[in-house]
Amino acid sequence: MFVSQLRYSTLLIAVSIGLLNSTLAHSEVETIRFGITSTESSQNQADQWQPFLDDMSNALGVDVEPFFATDYSAVIQAMRFNKIDIAWYGNKSAMEAVDRANGEIFAQTVSSDGDQGYWGLMIVHQDSPYNSIAEILEHANELTFGNGDPNSTSGFLVPGYYVFAENNVDPRTAFRRTLNSNHETNALTVANGQVDVATFSTDSMKRLEINHPDKADQLKIIWQSPLIPSDPLVWRSDLEQEIKNKLQQFILSYGETAAQREVLEPMNWSGFVASNNDQLLPIRQLELFREHSQISSDNSIDDETKQARLSDIETQLENLNNRIQSLSES
Template identity: 35%
Template sequence: MKPDRLCHGMPSRARRALCAALCMTFVVGVGLLPVHAANSPAPLTLGLIVTGDTVEKMVENWKPFTDALAKEMQRPVQVLASKDFAEISGALKNGQVQVAWVNNKLAIELVEADQALVFAQMVGLDGTRGYSSVLLARKDSAPQTLAEVISRPGSYTLGAGNKESISGFLAPNYYVFAKNKIDPEKHFKKINRTSHRDNFLAVADGQVDLATNNTADMLRYKVEFPDRMARVKVIWESPLIPNDPILYRKDLPAATQQRIRKFFLAYGRDDAEKATLKNMYDLSAFKASSNYQLRPVADLSLFQALTKAMGSPQDGGDFSATLQQLTQRAARLDTLLNSTRIESQ
């Protein structure tokens, strides 16, 4: 309703005074909102994959870091955290997230789509820039060796990661199962797919016979669940997998990319920042990296795609076309990753 309609029927002096006040309110409200929006920089959204803690705990642990990032960037910083790795990757793809921690496998997809660049890598408390996938079993029951797992199809239950997980799926699928010509879906009595943490607890508590995990998370379980750690043993360990990367969208202004990169690489200079890094994910630092760090996992991903194609029923022509597509993809990835090799050394 217009201000003058509200004033209709009132004495002239009162009507003029009230209408003036109402009109001033409408003018100020309409006039201030665009000015406020124009002076407020758009928030920067950081995407985080959640591998162990709850989403709320993860956001809380990262808050000192994100507050410092907001101060450095002079703009609000929001956090989108999820246990669904693909949700974070998709948010970076559609522009909802500008900077993200994802695993190497999802980073490959983002780099391959020419949407993001790796600029940093997580460094563990012990200074390592990599981890290994492991296969866990209980100390007091079968199986006790990988040979037993391989030789007894249909005997054991497995706790595994989702199919986007490198240490929970991709690495064991290649190094343990594919190399031994095993189809996990047929080899195990049952497979439960969940988080690393839940898989560890399941094998420690005897709910599954075996579980995939990784050496980085095992360090945390040793502190958090010492009694349960005493019940399990590692029966297989993979070659080293690079620590997870940090990416930003390729279309961010170069100056913004540079400020973000500088902040991440400098963080951890005093005791307070070091304590924050430890709480975030048992980190000691972020080190400069590039797309080239994705090389080992790219090879695993290509092998997985080839294995899937070979196992699918198709005629010779379809397989030849699939093989040609994989060959072209491998060549394209080789160019994308090797072009940044000097930066990451």
């Protein structure tokens, strides 16, 4: 009996310590770290984001610190190593965060026009003689191309498939010179005559019209992509549920007041809606299509290996198609 009582007392002590540690761990959540990719100058984005982060801090009762990075990869890595808790990504980088950094989509942005999506663009200078993708590809070996960040959806993945893969063109070898930069840099270098053609996006164009209207006037759009789902917000899936609940409540209700809409205006957003990882399904399709095209045209791969890899991709595509069909019917 004494042994039983001892075991029971030990169990109570262990449970109490566990509860205490849990309470302490919870009380230690004093800061939320928010990752933001600098698709334009960091100073511009810091000024635009701070009022929103201040409102988030007040609503959650904790400090909210921004983490600005010059490319998507740095924000993905920051989430992977628990340096940030939540981040604003493009769809391509969100896919990387979900697959490799324990990320989970919980919301997506709604544009100031009410759109839950945006479009990738190809731009040239207003005075450029080129007016179509066909003309650009015909003269590619004479031109400098401003490609997007490799983890950018609108700046890299979407034009990579619709402009280049569908035309059996490798931009790395087709152009006289290819550079990779963020959206704002691409636009400014085209406007300044330093790059002949570049990738861009409609949401970045709206921001450029606010921050650099004179430069926006110097751009000409020669291609627009199919609709891309609007940018997702991603949190670490292992974030405490209570913090998740508070974050989601704050995000999904933000934009209801005139003051909040004014805060979101510089980002060209009107609010947010709930989302999940299924938002990435069409992006996954694009990535697999692009990979399939690259492997098909790669003569350095032996036939047996090539067929095995292509078959695997085709199976993944079939599973994706079935998933998308199932969602559309539900």
